[in-house]
Amino acid sequence: METRRPISHVPALWLVFFLNGAVLASWAPRIPEVKSLLGLSDAALGVALFGVAAGSVPALLGTSRLLRRTGARELCVVSGLAFAGLLPLIAVAWDAVSLGIVLVLLGAASGCLDVAMNTAGIEFQQRTPDRPPVISRLHGGYSLGVLFGAAGGALATNLDAGVLLHFSAVAAVLVALLAVAAPALPRTAPRAPERGAPPGTSGTPVTSGTPGTSGTPGTSMLRSIAALPLAVAAVAISGLLVEGMITDWSALLVSRDFGGGLDLGSATVVAFSVAMFASRSLGDVVVARFGRRAVLRGAACTTAAALVIGLVQPSAVGAFTAVAVVGSALGPVFPLAMTAATERMPHSVSTATACVSAVGYLAYLAGPPLVGVLAEAAGLPTTLGVIGVAAAAAIALATHHLDRTTAAPKGGAEPEGGKG
Structure with a gap:
């Protein structure tokens, strides 16, 4: 066969x-x-x-x-x-x-x-x-x-x-x-509901809303998302918020607002994608060498600095470079949020990954329209800078609480207490 x-x-x-x-x-x-x-x-x-x-x-x-x-x-x-x-x-x-x-x-x-x-x-x-x-x-x-x-x-x-x-x-x-x-x-059978209860909850199984279980699919998903530590959700949302807005708006930023033309604008999206691919490919090695906290803090600081410097200087090439630097810093952020969630919910790993994907994906998709509405009043460079720096600050603040709400990365016992 x-x-x-x-x-x-x-x-x-x-x-x-x-x-x-x-x-x-x-x-x-x-x-x-x-x-x-x-x-x-x-x-x-x-x-x-x-x-x-x-x-x-x-x-x-x-x-x-x-x-x-x-x-x-x-x-x-x-x-x-x-x-x-x-x-x-x-x-x-x-x-x-x-x-x-x-x-x-x-x-x-x-x-x-x-x-x-x-x-x-x-x-x-x-x-x-x-x-x-x-x-x-x-x-x-x-x-x-x-x-x-x-x-x-x-x-x-x-x-x-x-x-x-x-x-x-x-x-x-x-x-x-x-x-x-x-x-x-691979062939799979129709998906059965998960029965594992995430740590820190009252013991109610996390289900997918199948007949015979408590709750509808919508309320089950909301209950599962609510079980995520705030720090984990903040890292996931902030990382994909910046990724989404840079993906959708950086071409227009460089081509129109910095006068770089359509060719350089299109190339900006390519540069960002290359940087994201490379940093995600090397993310495991970097985290093993420097640790999760250091990587997330470095990503937050680098993202904020690149956006501030890149958006206040006048050159289209400078803006292009800033976008690439943001991509190189941002790549490991969402995978680290996913890892932290599975450590927090070790008996319900697929539920954890689904919840982090849901909150992150919503930020990834909702961010670009928000940028468009705000840019009409404040201008695109200002809007990207304010949102990007705010998201970077959220990652930095969440990182301080992240390891208090997750198990140690290398097999340590899961900490007591719960939400960060």
Whole structure:
């Protein structure tokens, strides 16, 4: 049976993560061009960008119900096909409303795929405890997908390729990769509710709202999120808030506000993606050498300094460099929040990862629209600087409490007490 598969389970899952990263990253470098073609203001673009969050949040909450009726493998294929296939519709939008509707559909597909692929990866890892962990490698595929999408967008801009042609080509490539991956994705049964109770709670099992359990899916998710220490949630939210706003707005910042032009603006997203991929790839080594607290504090200080210096100086190249530095500092932040959450909830690891993903993903998607609305009044550089420095300060403050709410990184006993 295995010999009939062109690739094995892990590379197949890696390709799904790659696809998830590539779709919206392909859109980000073309945002300034689409904004100009449609004649949108910063506020109108911000409202349209909110469509991604508006579509993804219900999908994030509702996919757990789907996973009780079908396997994660099937949802990966269906949602991945929809996510990639919907991308070219951005090019046929004619105003802010139609663009927002397309982004709502993309957001829904993205949220469903995000839950499905992480569930597939976690379930595969749990069924193969004798193998090395795979989740980190899979998220590396996501980061490389972001880089592929951003680089393709920059290349398409440099070649003056039309948005429709560019997005159609990206969709065709990603659908082909999904066709290669689909036969080798690990088969899973419909997901059963988790029964482990996170430490520090009253002992009520964390469920996914299945019939016969207490609570609806929405209240179960809120109860699980509420069990997260505040410090862990703050690190996850702050890290992905900055990542989301830099991904969506840095091209416009450099090309328009610093006069760098479309080519340098598109290249800024690529530089940020390269820096994020590299820092996430090296994150485990850096944390082992310097420790979690030092890495998080260094990330917070570097992010704040880079934003302040990069946004007050006048050069487009300086702003480009600042964005790259932020990416190199920010990469390990969200994975460290995920690790801290699983240490806090060792008997319910998948619930912990789902909760951190939910709060972080909401910040990642809600941040860019917030930037658009505030930038209309305060200007884009000021808005990015204020939000970025505030998020960096939140990471630094949360780091002080983080190890009080989690187990020691190297197998120490879980601390008493609870929330930071």
